[in-house]
Amino acid sequence: MKKVKYLLLLILSLSATQKIAAQKDTIAQQRQARKMLRQGNELYENEKFTDASVAYQKALGENSNYDKANYNLGNALYQNKNFKEAIPQYELTTKTATNPATKAAAFHNIGNAMMESKNYQGAVDAFKNGLRSNPNDDETRYNLAVAQKLLDKEKKENKDDKKKDKNDDKNDDKKDKNKDPKDDPNGDKDKDQKNDKNKDKEQDKKQNSDKNKEQDKKQPKPKEGKMSPQQVKQLLESLNNEEKKTQKKMNAKKAKGKKIKQEKDW
Numbered sequence: 001m002k003k004v005k006y007l008l009l010l011i012l013s014l015s016a017t018q019k020i021a022a023q024k025d026t027i028a029q030q031r032q033a034r035k036m037l038r039q040g041n042e043l044y045e046n047e048k049f050t051d052a053s054v055a056y057q058k059a060l061g062e063n064s065n066y067d068k069a070n071y072n073l074g075n076a077l078y079q080n081k082n083f084k085e086a087i088p089q090y091e092l093t094t095k096t097a098t099n100p101a102t103k104a105a106a107f108h109n110i111g112n113a114m115m116e117s118k119n120y121q122g123a124v125d126a127f128k129n130g131l132r133s134n135p136n137d138d139e140t141r142y143n144l145a146v147a148q149k150l151l152d153k154e155k156k157e158n159k160d161d162k163k164k165d166k167n168d169d170k171n172d173d174k175k176d177k178n179k180d181p182k183d184d185p186n187g188d189k190d191k192d193q194k195n196d197k198n199k200d201k202e203q204d205k206k207q208n209s210d211k212n213k214e215q216d217k218k219q220p221k222p223k224e225g226k227m228s229p230q231q232v233k234q235l236l237e238s239l240n241n242e243e244k245k246t247q248k249k250m251n252a253k254k255a256k257g258k259k260i261k262q263e264k265d266w
Contacts, residue, residue, distance in 0.1 A: 029062040029063055030062070030063055032059075032062045033059045033060075033062035033063035033066050033069065034059075036055050036056070036058040036059035036069075037055070037056065037059045037066070037068060037069050037072065039055045040052045040053075040054075040055030040056040040059065040069070040072060040073075040076070041072065041262060043055060044072065044075070044076055044079075044262060047079075049076045049077075049079045049080045050076075050080060052072075052076040053073060053076040053077060053080070056069045056073035056076060057073065060073070065096070067092075067093060067096050067097060070089050070092045070093055070096075071089065071090070071093045071102070071106065072262055073089045074086045074087075074088075074089030074090045074093070074106075074109065075109070075260050075261075075262060077089065078109065078112070078113060078260060079260070081116075083113040083114075083116045083117050084113075084117060086109070086113050087110055087113050087114070090106045090107075090109050090110045090113070091106075091110065093106040094106045094107055094110070094129070100133045100134055101133075101134060103133045104130045104131075104133035104134035104137055104140065105130075105261055107126050107127070107129045107130030107133060107140075108126070108127065108130045108137070108139065108140050108143070109260055110126040111123045111124075111126035111127040111130065111140070111143055111144075111147065112143070112260075114126055114147075115143070115146075115147060115150075120147050120150045120151035120154055121151055123143075123147040123151075124144065124147045124148055124151055127140050127141075127143050127144035127147060128144065131144065
């Protein structure tokens with residue numbers, strides 16, 4: 001009986017020792033993870049995004065549930081233009097973040113990455129989710145409008161291309177049906193008649209060209225360096241349109257990528 005009690009005490013003692021050791025390992029891993037995160041942040045601030053990515057990955061190796069490391073890894077990948085790789089990191093943040101502002105920022109950055117990848121439907125969905133988390137975010141609202149316009153344009157172009165392809169197929173079918181040179185005994189005659197008509201047209205064009213040259217000689221030519229009022233109006237309209245296009249591009253670039261923020265852990 002005493003032996004049984006002794007064995008039970010020994011088992012309990014060993015179990016408690018293992019739990020204490022496991023807790024110590026966990027605390028040590030968390031400290032190491034925080035250390036690697038701080039290193040990553042320093043590298044990020046110095047625009048060494050590749051090295052920062054490595055540091056954040058090491059932090060996640062010590063603590064796979066480290067939200068700040070996940071989010072910052074996404075930012076480092078984004079800054080290195082690895083947009084497709086950055087998206088899963090932001091998605092993890094949207095699932096684990098308890099702060100609505102952090103969740104909204106992650107959705108915003110997903111939208112930016114989707115825009116860079118020309119996935120406009122994905123960008124629209126991400127920006128909408130960002131506004132659900134933070135309805136007062138004007139940056140996300142602006143980016144949503146830009147993404148929606150690009151998506152509408154893409155859909156219209158795809159629709160026009162399909163319609164054009166369909167019409168081309170119909171025209172090809174008609175040509176194939178009407179074509180049968182072997183069964184047409186008058187084919188050579190028609191060809192000769194067409195050639196004669198083309199020659200007559202060329203002669204008429206030449207005569208008209210000679211007449212126009214004679215008329216041009218008689219008419220006074222405008223002085224070089226001067227523009228007619230209509231040409232000036234067209235030039236001003238063209239410059240105005242180019243200025244509007246440039247302004248739109250600048251506004252779109254200003255909106256993109258503006259939301260990236262680092263999760264500090266000092």
